[in-house]
Amino acid sequence: MAEPARVEALADGVPGGGPGPETDPGDARDLASRGQRSPRWSPLTRLLFRFTFAYLVLYNVPFPLEYVPFAEKLVGPYGELWNKLVPWVGKRVFGVAITVQPNGSGDTTWNYVQVFCLLVIAAAVTIVWTLLDRKRASYPRLYDGLRVYIRFALAAAMIGYGAFKVIQSQFPASPFERLMQPFGDFSPMGILWAFMGASASYNVFAGLAEMIPGLLLTARRTALLGALLSIAVMSNVVMLNFSYDVPVKLYSCHLLAMGLFLIAADLRRLAGLFLFGRAVEPAAYRPLWRGTWFRHGALVLRTVLVLLCVGFYLNFSYDNRREYGDYASPGSPLHGIWNVEELTAAGKVPEGERWRRVIFGYPGSIGIQMSDDSRRRYALKIDPKAKTMTLTRRDDPKAKTVLAYTHPAPELLTLQGTFEKRQIGARLRRIEKPAFLLTSRGFHWINEYPFTH
Amino acid sequence: MAEPSQQDSVRPAPQWHPATRLLFRFAFAYFLLCNLPFPLTWLFYIPHADVVLTPLLKPYWAFWRAAVPWVGKHLFAVNPAVRINGSGDSTWGYVQVFCWLTLALAATVAWTLLDRRRQSYVRLHEWLRVYVRFALAAAMVTYGAIKVIKSQFPDPALDRLLQPLGDASPMGLLWTFMGASQSYNVFSGAGEMLGGLLLTLRRTTLLGALVSIAVLGNIVMLNFSYDVPVKLYSAQLLVEALFLTLPDLRRLGDMFLLNRRVAPAADRPLFRRAGLHRGALALRTGLVVLFVVFSLADAYDSGRDAKQPQLYGIWNVDELTADGRVLPPSVADASRWRRMIFDFPGMMSIQTMDDSRHRYNLVLDPVQHTLALTSRDDPQWKSALSYRQPDPRSLTVAGKFGDRQIQARLHWVKAPKFLLTSRGFHWINEYPFNR
Numbered sequence: 001m002a003e004p005a006r007v008e009a010l011a012d013g014v015p016g017g018g019p020g021p022e023t024d025p026g027d028a029r030d031l032a033s034r035g036q037r038s039p040r041w042s043p044l045t046r047l048l049f050r051f052t053f054a055y056l057v058l059y060n061v062p063f064p065l066e067y068v069p070f071a072e073k074l075v076g077p078y079g080e081l082w083n084k085l086v087p088w089v090g091k092r093v094f095g096v097a098i099t100v101q102p103n104g105s106g107d108t109t110w111n112y113v114q115v116f117c118l119l120v121i122a123a124a125v126t127i128v129w130t131l132l133d134r135k136r137a138s139y140p141r142l143y144d145g146l147r148v149y150i151r152f153a154l155a156a157a158m159i160g161y162g163a164f165k166v167i168q169s170q171f172p173a174s175p176f177e178r179l180m181q182p183f184g185d186f187s188p189m190g191i192l193w194a195f196m197g198a199s200a201s202y203n204v205f206a207g208l209a210e211m212i213p214g215l216l217l218t219a220r221r222t223a224l225l226g227a228l229l230s231i232a233v234m235s236n237v238v239m240l241n242f243s244y245d246v247p248v249k250l251y252s253c254h255l256l257a258m259g260l261f262l263i264a265a266d267l268r269r270l271a272g273l274f275l276f277g278r279a280v281e282p283a284a285y286r287p288l289w290r291g292t293w294f295r296h297g298a299l300v301l302r303t304v305l306v307l308l309c310v311g312f313y314l315n316f317s318y319d320n321r322r323e324y325g326d327y328a329s330p331g332s333p334l335h336g337i338w339n340v341e342e343l344t345a346a347g348k349v350p351e352g353e354r355w356r357r358v359i360f361g362y363p364g365s366i367g368i369q370m371s372d373d374s375r376r377r378y379a380l381k382i383d384p385k386a387k388t389m390t391l392t393r394r395d396d397p398k399a400k401t402v403l404a405y406t407h408p409a410p411e412l413l414t415l416q417g418t419f420e421k422r423q424i425g426a427r428l429r430r431i432e433k434p435a436f437l438l439t440s441r442g443f444h445w446i447n448e449y450p451f452t453h
Numbered sequence: 454m455a456e457p458s459q460q461d462s463v464r465p466a467p468q469w470h471p472a473t474r475l476l477f478r479f480a481f482a483y484f485l486l487c488n489l490p491f492p493l494t495w496l497f498y499i500p501h502a503d504v505v506l507t508p509l510l511k512p513y514w515a516f517w518r519a520a521v522p523w524v525g526k527h528l529f530a531v532n533p534a535v536r537i538n539g540s541g542d543s544t545w546g547y548v549q550v551f552c553w554l555t556l557a558l559a560a561t562v563a564w565t566l567l568d569r570r571r572q573s574y575v576r577l578h579e580w581l582r583v584y585v586r587f588a589l590a591a592a593m594v595t596y597g598a599i600k601v602i603k604s605q606f607p608d609p610a611l612d613r614l615l616q617p618l619g620d621a622s623p624m625g626l627l628w629t630f631m632g633a634s635q636s637y638n639v640f641s642g643a644g645e646m647l648g649g650l651l652l653t654l655r656r657t658t659l660l661g662a663l664v665s666i667a668v669l670g671n672i673v674m675l676n677f678s679y680d681v682p683v684k685l686y687s688a689q690l691l692v693e694a695l696f697l698t699l700p701d702l703r704r705l706g707d708m709f710l711l712n713r714r715v716a717p718a719a720d721r722p723l724f725r726r727a728g729l730h731r732g733a734l735a736l737r738t739g740l741v742v743l744f745v746v747f748s749l750a751d752a753y754d755s756g757r758d759a760k761q762p763q764l765y766g767i768w769n770v771d772e773l774t775a776d777g778r779v780l781p782p783s784v785a786d787a788s789r790w791r792r793m794i795f796d797f798p799g800m801m802s803i804q805t806m807d808d809s810r811h812r813y814n815l816v817l818d819p820v821q822h823t824l825a826l827t828s829r830d831d832p833q834w835k836s837a838l839s840y841r842q843p844d845p846r847s848l849t850v851a852g853k854f855g856d857r858q859i860q861a862r863l864h865w866v867k868a869p870k871f872l873l874t875s876r877g878f879h880w881i882n883e884y885p886f887n888r
Contacts, residue, residue: 104885179619183609183629184871187888194618195630202678225709232667243637247882273708274660277718339784356784436619447682450539453622
């Protein structure tokens with residue numbers, strides 16, 4: 001990269017190419033520190049670079065401010081700006097009313113419109129920049145700077161996602177409701193969550209496979225390896241998201257694209273190593289900082305920040321798991337699976353709408369399994385003094401059902417009240433120590449036959 | 454191999470460390486033992502090859518059929534009766550690995566004593582690499598093909614779709630998860646086939662080995678985490694892929710960790726004669742192409758949808774009488790049938806009121822109107838039932854089931870539109886649809 005004559009655009013237009021064989025790294029460093037003449041990029045490469053620069057910076061901003069204490073004063077208004085712009089563009093350009101902001105889903109209409117805005121702004125920036133900066137032959141230092149920014153943005157995402165898995169807070173073990181749910185009743189995303197939640201060891205593996213590339217990205221020397229491993233892992237994640245209806249398609253594609261962007265400069269060297277078995281020269285690099293003190297300072301700062309980032313995410317995941325993930329622990333005295341022994345109802349209950357089981361699993365929620373295997377889930381509030389429980393529909397907070405209950409013995413429960421416009425009474429018996437094959441099967445070195453139950 | 458090559462005469466054979474030589478001898482013996490009779494087993498797809506191959510392989514198979522039970526009995530006091538089924542982690546499998554290790558160790562000792570003067574095994578190493586490369590490639594291509602065609606993980610069956618998550622085994626869950634997506638199967642299979650095909654080219658062997666390590670690392674972890682009894686075999690494949698990267702470890706370290714100049718890959722041609730080299734190249738290309746086509750065709754044949762069996766569908770049990778007593782449909786009664794499910798020929802499932810699924814092998818005689826059931830787990834267990842179908846949507850079943858005299862009245866219900874199989878693809882999700 002350091003030697004002007006050797007630098008050329010690769011087929012895909014991304015600036016790159018290795019240094020000539022006669023350049024050794026020391027030489028490259030000298031040239032760099034003396035501020036040698038910039039290499040000449042083709043006009044198309046320059047154009048593409050400007051666009052890539054604008055788009056990737058826009059997409060990742062305000063990173064890393066969200067990690068900096070007291071910087072939320074800047075992050076907040078920036079987010080507000082988008083919350084105004086995106087609905088406006090949605091309405092004016094696409095004629096859609098955007099009411100839902102990004103939530104657990106990153107593939108909302110809001111997100112697609114935002115990506116459209118980013119593309120338009122990046123294109124505008126590219127045009128203005130091209131007009132104003134016509135004489136510039138190339139942007140080697142800016143390219144280096146962008147690579148550093150993208151490296152750390154990608155690393156933070158990989159470390160964060162990795163930590164969620166290593167601690168198993170992203171995919172907690174399935175609670176009772178899930179374990180009682182027939183496979184056909186799962187959504188594709190639900191089955192992926194249940195699948196991942198079923199194995200602690202696979203979560204640790206999948207998490208390390210994200211954290212290690214993230215950490216490798218933070219050191220300049222191992223950044224290429226980190227980017228390649230990130231590409232391998234993210235390809236799998238992207239395919240899972242597309243195949244199992246997981247609404248993180250846009251974000252995971254961006255992370256994958258960032259990984260690809262990071263290896264673009266080394267494609268020639270990689271081909272030399274993997275396809276042609278040639279000798280490969282080391283990558284030349286221009287230190288970002290000229291002064292030794294700057295360089296040392298940056299190194300110390302980076303190390304501290306990376307450690308902080310790892311610690312923060314592990315701690316965050318751990319808290320998250322403790323708060324939401326540990327469904328297995330009995331939260332209330334009613335926690336468990338209750339078989340409906342007797343159901344009395346006014347009038348005739350249609351086939352399929354009789355209660356089969358009542359499940360108290362997630363804290364603050366109740367699930368009712370009907371005779372056709374469909375599930376009704378409600379938010380639950382128990383008033384132990386009045387001996388009532390209030391069930392609230394999730395899609396309609398105003399639809400409330402109040403049932404009176406008695407709990408004469410630990411394994412017995414009766415419910416009485418008006419449920420879906422019908423007077424009902426139910427006698428329930430708790431399943432003693434429910435045993436699930438999925439959670440109790442355990443590890444086996446020897447299997448005389450496959451155990452595909 | 455033993456004769457001095459031109460290369461050897463130009464460049465003296467390198468001096469290997471004694472430990473390296475020892476390890477090489479062991480690796481050579483072990484990889485050969487655990488892969489034999491490769492490549493003979495993989496040639497069966499050549500038309501009429503079985504005429505030659507079967508008699509050739511007979512003594513080999515006979516040897517292991519005698520050796521493994523003998524070793525199991527005399528050394529471990531176990532009877533590895535179960536030999537070949539879907540499980541590769543049977544007692545048989547472990548005893549055979551023990552045999553391979555012991556034989557490889559014995560071969561190493563003998564070889565070391567007989568061949569003390571030898572400095573290195575450069576050419577033998579090259580030949581071993583060729584053997585391991587193609588053995589690994591064949592496995593990767595085969596496993597890839599059955600995923601690309603989606604015959605390894607078929608769409609979840611009716612009885613599975615009605616089974617609650619908690620009643621599945623970890624392996625059952627993995628199978629259902631994989632079976633739920635066509636595109637993810639194609640992706641996984643393509644990853645395996647890509648690794649395998651890169652291994653068949655000498656130049657891209659390193660890349661193929663690295664891709665294989667990534668793919669197999671994941672598979673080994675899945676097998677250990679989800680109780681899939683292919684632990685031994687997948688671990689063996691992973692070790693083979695690691696073995697293939699060994700000569701290039703320094704180049705990889707220079708490239709990815711130290712940012713030093715990477716030396717060119719060593720070029721050690723297998724054949725000195727150009728004609729021989731070209732012939733081998735043509736043979737390899739022909740065999741690889743044939744093998745890929747065969748694997749895909751074979752996976753396609755086994756993955757094709759079987760015919761719908763008689764009585765196909767879900768039958769709800771309206772009434773069940775056991776020994777003359779009517780069993781009420783109490784949700785707590787694990788012995789009361791809830792549904793009978795017929796999805797594939799030769800199989801039948803009964804779902805009991807506690808929702809657990811019980812699978813049986815089935816022989817249905819449409820003339821005598823009988824269902825002969827055998828248990829998939831207990832070879833002693835049998836049941837002979839008679840059935841009547843007064844109209845297409847009604848069924849009665851009677852006979853001895855377990856130790857009870859059963860009479861059941863059932864009616865056919867339309868399979869519901871399962872969310873898992875009908876959700877489809879969505880570019881936009883305003884909320885995550887995690888049900």
